[in-house]
Amino acid sequence: MGKNIFVTRASMPPFEEYVEEIKELWDTHILTNMGVKHKELEKKLENYLHVKNVSLMVNGHMALELAIQAMNLTGEVITTPFTFASTTHAIVRNGLTPVFCDIDPETYTMDPDKIEELITERTSAIIPVHVYGNICNTERIEGIAKKYGLKVIYDAAHAFGEEYNNIGVGNFGDASIFSFHATKVFNTIEGGAVCFHDNEYGRDLYRLKNFGIQGPETVDYVGANAKMNEFQAAMGICNLRYVDKEIEKREKVYQHYVKRLQRLSGVQLMKLQKNIKYNYAYFPVVFHDEVFGVNRDQVFNMLASEGFYTRKYFYPLTSTYECYRDRFDGNTTPIALSISKKILTLPIYAELNLSIVDRICNLIVGIKKDYE
DSSP states (O other): OOSOBOSOOOOOOOHHHHHHHHTTHHHHOOOSSSOHHHHHHHHHHHHHHTOSEEEEESSHHHHHHHHHHTTTOOSEEEEOSSSOHHHHHHHHHTTOEEEEOOBOTTTOSBOGGGTGGGOOTTEEEEEOBOBTTBOOOHHHHHHHHHHHTOEEEEEOTTOTTOEETTEEGGGSSSEEEEEOOTTSSSOOSSOEEEEESOHHHHHHHHHHHBTTEEETTEEOSOOOBOOOOHHHHHHHHHHHTTHHHHHHHHHHHHHHHHHHHTTOTTEEEOOOOTTEEOOOOOEEEEEOHHHHSSOHHHHHHHHHHTTBOOBOTTOSOGGGSGGGTTTOOGGGSHHHHHHHTTEEEEOOOTTOOHHHHHHHHHHHHHHHHHTO
């Protein structure tokens, strides 16, 4: 069977290149506190993402927590349960109440037709999530936000480097956050960032990520510690040189999956949207067991038994977590609930050999035939 294949694998630059990038840290001994590498990566990301401002953070979750906190939001926030734990936790940890909106069954992003009915006098913001590289309906969402005077923060953890109508995805809303976790298309080992337009908002973010320190003897804000260190930033500088080639390789893997699985009955592949420059971060498959003959969990277990480790992503819905079970009801978002029980993301990364993709697809086709 050979070595195990996991759902993703961290992209890393040549070892010698990273060593050369961090070499000067042994000369300066400046390892954190917004050093040279931190500042350099911020500027490079502003150029790459085509955004006005980037504030680097220690990870994507803190990027979202502080992005929310810097807006001084209150009351309720409309969001999606079809997301990673971080999105919902960041809202709750800021003392806000998440109000869950159902998703579109094809894009898996927040359904804009269902937002307005959730708005109350306590609503202060909308936090949509770009899912698997599919971009939210930004025109509709921001139109609704403007109508009701709401803030919009996009969780863009899945959308690094993407563009919609030739606009970098980090430009949408009042702010957008990215994750640079090791599993992402672009990584800084751990890390994240907030993209934003308003400079005053940026100053509040800086206070929050650095203890509220404004000078050697001035602390004018109750801040946290969310700074990205120099070793993380150096990894980002190196990885950014290769990210376009990584995405090109990912696209080949993605298209090979499509070629092999698109005609398989009972299998729903993600429909790529128009006018989007994709990063091919994930390959999600929905198994409709009533047609496919086998449910998602059976496919998951079969692939795992052969050394192919997929991911039930996103399952369970955040609104059905044990920590929220007495507060929220997953049945209020029936489409998201249904998709969460049927979806599986298959292995995809730049160096994944297409022969491995064929083996995975052969197993999926085979299990269907076994049950026909």
